[in-house]
Amino acid sequence: MPSRNQALEGNWRLTCLGGQGARPGLPEAIPATVPGTVHTDLLAAGLIPDPYLDLNEIAVDWVGKCDWRYETTFNWSDDGAQNTDLVFAGLDTFATITLNGVTLGETANMNRSYRFPVREHLRPGENHLAVTFESAWKRGEALDKIYEPRPNNYPGPANLMRKMACNFGWDWGPTVVTSGLWQSATLQSWSKARLRAIRPEITLAGADGHVHVHTEIDGDATNLGLRISVAGQTVTAPVGSAEITVPNPELWWPAGLGNQPLYPVTVELLDGETVLDSWSRNIGFRSLRLDTTPDEEGTPFAFVINDVPVYICGANWIPDDCFLPRVTPERYAARIAQAKAASINMLRVWGGGIYETEAFYEECDRQGMLVWQDFLFACAAYPEEGDLPAEIEAEARENIVRLMPHPSLVLWNGNNENIWGWFDWGWQDVLKNRTWGLGYYLDLLPRLVAELDPTRPYWAGSPYSGSMDIHPNDPAHGCTHLWDVWNEIGYEHYVDSVPRFCSEFGWQAPPTWATLTQSVHDNPLTPTSPGVWHHQKATIGNDKLLRGLKGHLPEPKTMDDWHFVTQLNQARAIKFGIEHMRSHRGRNMGTIVWQLNDCWPVTSWAAVDGYGRLKPLWYALRAVYHPHLLTIQPRGEGLSVVAVNERTLFWRGPVTIKRLRFDGTVLAEWTHWRLCADRLSAAELPIPADVAAVGDKANELLVATMHDSTALHYFAEDVDLNLPQPExxxxxxxxxxxxxxxxxxxxxxxxxxxxxxxxxxxxxxxxxxxxxxxxxxxxxxxxxxxxxxxxxxxxxxxxxxxxxxxxx
Incomplete structure (x- = not known):
């Protein structure tokens, strides 16, 4: 008998079981949505204000401190299947599952699925299911007593549990501690056997593609077989593993370098001619390696796809909403399209969020968006004792297997900033000899990736140099984060180093005006009015916004000017940094700006704000990540024009450089008959000294043109320029x-x-x-x-x- 699924989506009710700060007068039960969250159900019932508006985040803080129960009734009829399982794709987070008064089990991990055999507990007709969630705050208090305190950059117990870390607040996100069935609930009926896990290892050998399918089975696999189909090729094989060859498949390429052909792969579990279970995905054929072979300059960090060294024009990705079920496949598609339209070719799924749903990775496959996937560890020390290691291993195993079919996925990364934290943030003095997660990053996770997904590279952290003997944030080795710029010094200091790969750097600005005024209703509206201030989560963030203007732009005197000048400064800072790093293509092989998106309306580092609107930074990224970049850069005592070419055909043509007065008068001009940047490379041309020799810094600029590309260079910052009143x-x-x-x-x-x-x-x-x-x-x-x-x-x-x- 083939397997059969019954979705448990309707007829759910939600009840508050009390807790710290519980609000009196709540209805005994309200309608609930699955998938969903407690917050969104309360919002739909009109029982809480929108947490994204004004100071409402504080007003709804009590929700996360209460226990909650979801209940539903459903009808079940005995179809004769030997087994029936209750399957939860995602429970957030500490849940007790009860079916018809029988406790099936408890959960403690938001990042994995759960399956409970329930046939013996079901009854024909009506059945009652309850899922009771304990407050993550309350569980955190209990875990605090089990684990000795460990460093954590942010409040809350996220490092003691397997729950989305940014749920407890971040320097761009609110504290809205959620609970609920955030993914689907299903009854699955099956007989004899079912497919438990499918691992397709996809490789190239010469012109042919190979798919080596590993299968794991629940039940009795005696006399069962597999039928595997890929791109018109079909093989049958015993249960276990099988390989299928696809002659001369089209290659899957990152956006900008080629097409993204996808081939359906289907695995069927057969009992004779009866299909007991099936699994299908779309896959792509491409080769992949991470080049970290030491050279005379240190340790490179370069993605080589289909034997092509790809320069990464990337952005960091955070959860697109604090209430995860609101992020629909259509919203993923829109956000990834916004990234692609800005010439971004990689999204780094950051370790303080989630392993995204299938819809995210499927859309990245379709759009050619490379994915760097963090394991879920961020900015904290994680214990390696108690129940945590087993949960982490189960979570990692499931998600490695779930995500490995996707051609867009090109890197597994161990953590975000935790190795750096151990080196530089005073952790060693606090921790003494206590564990902090290194065993996960250097042992458990690389072992699991090697076992389950050997075709993909693993890197221990971001930042990480490749060795615990070299500082993790050494720009000459591996991947680097540049956060002293923004936090401590001006953006002109991006030129102080040429990192081999910069996986985090960023500059803040408020959201678009429409988003700001849609979410904050202060009167008057000022940079420090209550709502605007509350929607700035970075420590002394507003002070840093103004400090970052110094030497570059005038300090604003009005709200309108503050909004414009801080957005302008964000765009300029990031453009400046990326132009510098891209101009050193070869030594530097990628930048991943912090960050593409927001999870709510907030002053942040994002290019796309919390309501999906484009900030000026997005337009700056589109320009500076263009495959043909022309830029004027300091070289030695002079200036050079640099042509950076990320296309597969050479880029050549005459370059004209003019020194102009602001009124348009040409003071000097020089044309070089041909500058040629070979494919996937950069070419430099020194600018003659007499052309670059400025006479009046406040009133002159350089303009370089090559085909449709233009580069501008001013000899002073705006505060020292005599810009005319615009006419x-x-x-x-x-x-x-x-x-x-x-x-x-x-x-x-x-x-x-x-x-x-x-x-x-x-x-x-x-x-x-x-x-x-x-x-x-x-x-x-x-x-x-x-x-x-x-x-x-x-x-x-x-x-x-x-x-x-x-x-x-």
Missing amino acids: FDLKVEKAADGYQVTVAAKTLIKDLCLFVDRIHPDATTDDMLVTLLPGQSKTFAVQSPVALDTKTLSSAPVFRCANQLQGS
Whole structure:
């Protein structure tokens, strides 16, 4: 008899069982949604305010401190199957499962699934299921008494349990400690045997693809067989493992380097001709290695895919919502599309979040988005005693096997910043001889990856040099985090080193104006008004925003200027750092900016804010991650123009370099007949001294052009420039798909932005941070639900440029 599934989605009820701060007068039970969370059920019932608005995060703090019970009734009819299991894809986190008054078991891990045999406890007709969740705060208090205190960069017991760490708050996230059935609940009926786990090892040998399928079976496998189909090829084999060859498959490539052909693979468990169980996924064929072979400069960190060294233009990924079930496949698709449109080719799934759902990785497969996957350890010391190691091993085994079919997945990483923490954050004095997680990172996890997913590289941490004998954040070795820039020093210090690979660096800014005013209703609205202040989670974050302006941009005097200048500074800081690192392509082989997305509306390092709107940083990333990058960089005592080419065809052409006054007067000009950047490489050209020899730093700039690419270089920062008051003509024309807004510059206009969300929260523009020389024009494609007019578009706060900040 084939296996059969019955989804347990409807008819759920939620009851508060009390706890610290429990609110009186709650209904005995309210409707509940599965998958879902307690917070979203209470929100739907109108019993709590939206935690994302104003100071409501504090008002709903009690929810996470209570125990809760989910209950449902369902009908079951005996179909004659030998086995029936109750399967939970995800329980958050400490749950007791009861079916018809019988306790089936307890759970303690948000990051794995659970299966309970229940046939003997089911009865024909109506059945009662209850899932009781203990507060993670309460369980944390108990765990505190078991484990001696260990360093943790953030409040809460996340390092003592297997629950999403950022649930307890981070420097960009709220403290909303969730519970609930965050993934599906299902009854699965099966007879004789079922497929417990499938591991397809996908490799290339010459032009052929090979899929080595390993199977694990529950039940009696006697006389059973497998039928495996891939890309029109089918083999039958005994239960255990089998290999199938696909002649000359198309290769799967990262975005920008080729296509992403996917081939369905199906594994069927056969009893004669009867299919007892089946499993299917889409796979891709590509080769992969992480090049860390020592060289004369240290230890490289380069992803080589299909024998091509790929420069990583990446962004870090955090959970896209604090309430995970709200992140639908459509939302994943939209967010990954936003990353791809910004020329991002890798997302690093950060270790303080979750192993994302299948929808995330499937979308990355389709869009050619590489995935760096952290194991879930972040910014804390983790005990290696008690129940934790067994939970960590079970979690890692399940997720390695679950994710290994995805061609987008290219790295398993042991942890986020924990090895660095042991070296530099005073942990050694606090820990004495207590464990802190090193056994996971250097022993357990690499063993599991080697056993279960030997075709993929493992790296012990981010940052990590490759050896405990070398400082983990040494820029000459492995992957590096650059956080002294932002936390301590100005962004001009990005040029102080050339990391082999920079897997974290970032700069803060508030969300878009539409998102800020949608989530904060302070009157007056200021950088330090209660709601704005509450939606800034970084320690002295607002102070750092202003400190980061010094030497670069004027300090703002109004809220409108504060919002614009901090967003502008974020975009400039990250563009500056990436241009520097990309200009050293070869020594540096990747940057992963912190961060792509937000989980709620907040001042943060994100390029896409918590309501999915694009900050100016997103447009800066699109420009600086473009496969053809032209940049002017300091080299020795002079300046060079650098052409960086991430395409598979060489990029060559004449380069013209002009030194101009801000009024457009050409002071010096030089054309080099041909600059050639070979495929996947960078080429440098020194700028003649007489062209780069500035006469008046406050009024001159360099402009380099090559085909459609332009690089600008100013000889001073904005605070020391004599930027003119912007003069321009602006024209609005209705178009079939929105509006065409053309700005014709009469003066230099630096970093022009049209903040059309100030007109309507759903209005968007196709470009920002555009610099126009006198006589140049730019046409913006604008989408808006309301009519646009010249006066509004021509005036602040919609029309903004750096020129307007002079004297502010």
